[in-house]
Amino acid sequence: MVGKITEMLEGFFATEAEFGDCFVVDVVQTNTRLEVYVDCDSGMTFGKCQRISRFLEAYLDEEQPLGDQYTLNVSSPGVDRPLKFFRQYVKNIGRTLEVTTHEGDQFKGQLKTVEEAFVVLETKVRRQEGKRKVTAVEDVEIAFAAIKKSVVKISF
Structure with missing residues (x-):
């Protein structure tokens, strides 16, 4: 069913001009609950979520793949969901990311550059210089293939 929902939404996005830059980030189904996470390069709005929800409700009500009692949640992925x-990386240039690699290394810093094969984070590094520790700013290049998880961190 997750594949069917993704396929339907991709078709919907392709035919509706307002949704031309939208894409499905994730679809999660548990019993009679369906959570759909959608993002747009131009930004998600409440109105877009509402139209997507109505589109999916029409299918769910008619075909009833979840039965006649279900819960549907359509939203943007939010900052707590991994990129x-x-x-999504391009959209978040300038924001703070926390990146975990497959090797277990963790980096936290401002996303400076996004290329096809890697991202560059500006990070603060503490190092020993003589008898004292000094904080230095360094650019760290991380290959996409090495990234296990990236999460946007909000600063207050």
């Missing part, structure tokens, strides 16, 4: 796609 999954290249275009």
